[in-house]
Amino acid sequence: MENEACxxxxxxxxxxxxxxxxxxxxxxxxxxxxxxxIGPETRLMSDLEFESIDVVQFIVAIEERFKRRNMPFxxxxxxxxxxxxxxxxxxxxxxxxxxxx
Amino acid sequence: MNPTYLIGLDGAVFSILDPLMEEGTMxxxxxxxxxxxxAELLSTPNPLTPPAWISMITGRSPGNHGVFDFIWAEERKSxxxxxxxxxxxxxxxxxxxxxxRQNGKVCSLNxxxxxxxxxxxxxxVPGLVSWKHLRLNTHPPELYxxxxxxxxxxxxxxxxxxxxxxxxxxxxxxEEYENWIKFHIRRERHWFEILRYLMKxxxxxxxxxxxxxxxxxxxxxxxxxxxxxFPSAPSAWEKKIRTLCLDYFRELDRFLAEIVKxxxxxxxxxxxxxxxxxxxxxxxxxxxxLNSRGYLTWKDTSNLDEAEKKKVERLVERHFVHLDWDRTxxxxxTVTSNGIYIRVARGPNQSGVPSDQYEAFRRRLISELKxxxxxxxxxxxxxxxxxxxxxxxxxxxxxxxxxxxxxxxHGFVSILNxxxxxxxxxxxxxxxxxxxxxxxxxxxxxxxASIRQLSIVDVAPTLLxxxxxxxxxxxxxxxxxxxxxxxYLRDNPCRIGRPTMKVDTYALRTGGTAIDTExxxxxxxxxxxxxxxx
Numbered sequence: 001m002e003n004e005a006c007x008x009x010x011x012x013x014x015x016x017x018x019x020x021x022x023x024x025x026x027x028x029x030x031x032x033x034x035x036x037x038i039g040p041e042t043r044l045m046s047d048l049e050f051e052s053i054d055v056v057q058f059i060v061a062i063e064e065r066f067k068r069r070n071m072p073f074x075x076x077x078x079x080x081x082x083x084x085x086x087x088x089x090x091x092x093x094x095x096x097x098x099x100x101x
Numbered sequence: 102m103n104p105t106y107l108i109g110l111d112g113a114v115f116s117i118l119d120p121l122m123e124e125g126t127m128x129x130x131x132x133x134x135x136x137x138x139x140a141e142l143l144s145t146p147n148p149l150t151p152p153a154w155i156s157m158i159t160g161r162s163p164g165n166h167g168v169f170d171f172i173w174a175e176e177r178k179s180x181x182x183x184x185x186x187x188x189x190x191x192x193x194x195x196x197x198x199x200x201x202r203q204n205g206k207v208c209s210l211n212x213x214x215x216x217x218x219x220x221x222x223x224x225x226v227p228g229l230v231s232w233k234h235l236r237l238n239t240h241p242p243e244l245y246x247x248x249x250x251x252x253x254x255x256x257x258x259x260x261x262x263x264x265x266x267x268x269x270x271x272x273x274x275x276e277e278y279e280n281w282i283k284f285h286i287r288r289e290r291h292w293f294e295i296l297r298y299l300m301k302x303x304x305x306x307x308x309x310x311x312x313x314x315x316x317x318x319x320x321x322x323x324x325x326x327x328x329x330x331f332p333s334a335p336s337a338w339e340k341k342i343r344t345l346c347l348d349y350f351r352e353l354d355r356f357l358a359e360i361v362k363x364x365x366x367x368x369x370x371x372x373x374x375x376x377x378x379x380x381x382x383x384x385x386x387x388x389x390x391l392n393s394r395g396y397l398t399w400k401d402t403s404n405l406d407e408a409e410k411k412k413v414e415r416l417v418e419r420h421f422v423h424l425d426w427d428r429t430x431x432x433x434x435t436v437t438s439n440g441i442y443i444r445v446a447r448g449p450n451q452s453g454v455p456s457d458q459y460e461a462f463r464r465r466l467i468s469e470l471k472x473x474x475x476x477x478x479x480x481x482x483x484x485x486x487x488x489x490x491x492x493x494x495x496x497x498x499x500x501x502x503x504x505x506x507x508x509x510x511h512g513f514v515s516i517l518n519x520x521x522x523x524x525x526x527x528x529x530x531x532x533x534x535x536x537x538x539x540x541x542x543x544x545x546x547x548x549x550a551s552i553r554q555l556s557i558v559d560v561a562p563t564l565l566x567x568x569x570x571x572x573x574x575x576x577x578x579x580x581x582x583x584x585x586x587x588x589y590l591r592d593n594p595c596r597i598g599r600p601t602m603k604v605d606t607y608a609l610r611t612g613g614t615a616i617d618t619e620x621x622x623x624x625x626x627x628x629x630x631x632x633x634x635x
């Protein structure tokens with residue numbers, strides 16, 4: 001089904017829904033101060049208290065959800081040769097919108 | 102199917118277990134071995150947790166299953182990008198899949214590289230996963246909620262306490278040893294409780310679990326546990342730590358006894374370790390040696406401001422990443438792979454060794470590595486140097502190091518920019534040795550037999566035979582018939598069947614996940630917490 005969805009040119013709204021779903025599911029028992037809701041402006045590191053291992057798991061979850069493992073995630077994680085200190089949900093959505101088409 | 106159990110004891114070795122059995126710390130294991138078969142189990146060429154466990158549960162060598170280390174890495178542009186191996190990187194079918202597709206039920210608890218969990222018929226709770234991700238990596242998804250209702254369930258105890266383990270691995274204050282050992286006793290109890298619950302409520306044809314505390318204790322506690330290394334006049338603290346370590350083994354023995362009792366007399370129980378253990382007294386700083394020979398150049402940091410320099414220093418302390426790639430032809434990527442990677446030029450005017458000079462380059466490197474000798478004894482520091490083709494033949498060896506080093510004390514190398522190149526440890530530490538353990542008992546298994554060394558890839562065909570299934574023809578391991586009684590073998594001849602199924606190839610990695618140097622440093626911290634790096 002996911003592959004079919006990709007072939008039909010997935011929309012940003014659909015990607016956002018999936019990403020929010022992944023993050024809500026992932027963080028539902030993390031005892032965070034963040035009380036949500038998770039949306040485009042939500043920051044993975046500052047709001048959801050992501051650490052490096054959480055980023056790895058997040059990317060695995062994305063790959064599993066969209067059945068793709070060849071996306072250049074460094075484009076999401078790096079900027080001007082340096083790794084970013086923060087990623088927003090919107091950053092992830094834009095990245096996936098570019099690479100899932 | 103005949104009920105079959107695989108109880109994994111990470112790092113277990115007879116040189117530790119035999120004295121513990123003799124002195125009465127592990128009475129159940131002593132009787133269990135007397136009622137069955139024992140053998141040494143030879144691990145993978147680099148006896149390391151991920152490749153070794155995967156070889157055990159696939160019956161294939163690392164060159165075929167494709168897992169060589171904790172860390173998956175790839176050179177891209179001007180840097181190396183890291184992520185962690187996971188289940189999707191295993192290029193061969195596992196016994197859990199083989200059993201599932203033949204309508205059997207499986208249970209897999211605490212095995213490394215079992216996340217994200219495959220959709221087997223049965224239960225998987227993965228190992229090497231942070232508590233924050235245990236729920237989503239448990240199969241079937243509703244199982245975690247059931248486990249949460251067990252009395253005393255605590256995901257933080259079940260998974261890794263990274264802070265505690267990190268502290269323990271860093272040259273610890275004495276009081277932290279105690280907490281660290283107690284943590285592992287608690288942790289094993291958690292896994293045991295889950296196993297007991299699933300044995301009663303979700304019985305499987307193939308039940309498998311890894312208890313990994315032995316490995317964690319032996320890395321720092323070899324000198325407290327092995328009788329030859331424990332001081333003849335120990336301090337009060339040394340006595341206390343040894344007592345705690347023995348408490349761990351006593352508790353483990355009780356778990357084994359209860360598992361076997363619950364399994365019942367019709368079950369076959371196999372106990373195996375992924376690798377053995379032994380003493381390590383020195384560290385070879387391989388990247389410093391490569392630097393001294395002109396193969397590796399550290400990146401120049403003289404133009405950086407103080408803040409940047411400190412950041413780089415922190416990174417270099419954690420890992421090697423700060424290399425000048427244009428002036429590096431060979432380097433060690435991780436401590437745990439114990440290997441050297443040769444950088445082959447990707448084209449004309451590219452840095453690295455021209456492809457047509459690779460063989461000559463590698464021969465020269467091997468020759469120079471062989472010449473590294475102990476100045477006092479003239480003994481070679483590196484006992485064996487294996488090429489990729491020797492150590493890891495197979496279709497999926499592209500991630501394997503070009504050279505695998507077997508040190509004379511089997512120690513892990515250092516990849517830091519430090520001197521001296523060969524460093525004598527102030528205290529003996531435990532390290533992975535190739536000879537692990539294999540023990541079996543149950544219907545049709547020989548009694549009181551000590552047999553010749555088996556290979557780790559023999560375990561999977563043995564489990565399948567025990568279950569009454571065909572052994573796929575493409576497994577590299579053999580059925581060790583000497584484990585079984587001749588009458589049982591006669592009545593139940595080994596059947597070789599169709600090859601294993603191809604794994605889901607959508608998962609073939611073409612890019613990997615880039616991890617920044619800070620991120621990678623944190624992963625290094627995780628490995629440090631696991632006790633595998635300095």
